[in-house]
Amino acid sequence: MKPPASLAPTELAQVDDRRVNSERREVARRKVLRGGRTVWQNGDSTECIVYNLSETGAHLEICGPVPNTIDLVIDGDQSPRTCWVVWRRANRIGVKFQDSPQFFRMPAEPMKITSAYMKHADECRMLAKRAEPLDRETLLKMAEAWQAAARRLRKKIR
Numbered sequence: 001m002k003p004p005a006s007l008a009p010t011e012l013a014q015v016d017d018r019r020v021n022s023e024r025r026e027v028a029r030r031k032v033l034r035g036g037r038t039v040w041q042n043g044d045s046t047e048c049i050v051y052n053l054s055e056t057g058a059h060l061e062i063c064g065p066v067p068n069t070i071d072l073v074i075d076g077d078q079s080p081r082t083c084w085v086v087w088r089r090a091n092r093i094g095v096k097f098q099d100s101p102q103f104f105r106m107p108a109e110p111m112k113i114t115s116a117y118m119k120h121a122d123e124c125r126m127l128a129k130r131a132e133p134l135d136r137e138t139l140l141k142m143a144e145a146w147q148a149a150a151r152r153l154r155k156k157i158r
Contacts, residue, residue: 029054038062039071039080043127050074057083057096066093079113080120110157117150 029052038060039045049061050072058072071080072095083095124143128136 029057029059035075036060037073038066039073040067041069048072051092055097057086057094059092059094061092063091070095110153114150114153114157117146117153121146121150 032050032053034050034053036048036050037045038048046063046066048063050058051061052059053074058074060072066085069082069084071082073080082098084098085093086096087094121143124139124146128139128143131139
């Protein structure tokens, strides 16, 4: 197939470069298969599966619609990551993390992180008071998970 005559040589080179190197991520990704949860600003959340992960983003499979900005909590990781959706295909999305990742490094101030975890636990308990029974149970489990993460981090600090 011949390229259109209207493309300048530099534009043609850019098109060809994309075909040769379709990998345009800033940082290499790691293939993973982990559970997670997307948490929305209004307090709703849904489970997801994380298929790949890098320092700057992730590839997720989700159930249902997701807003453009979410917090991602990956099973086994300590901190939620604020991210935004950069692509969507059927029930899969690609997200980019808002700031430097907590997954790959220990926070500089673990006591601040511990207090943030306790704050998340308190927020879950507060939301549980107004939630439907099934959602209440999930929120109370989330609160317990945040509290357990805070205890583990405190133990690690000592």
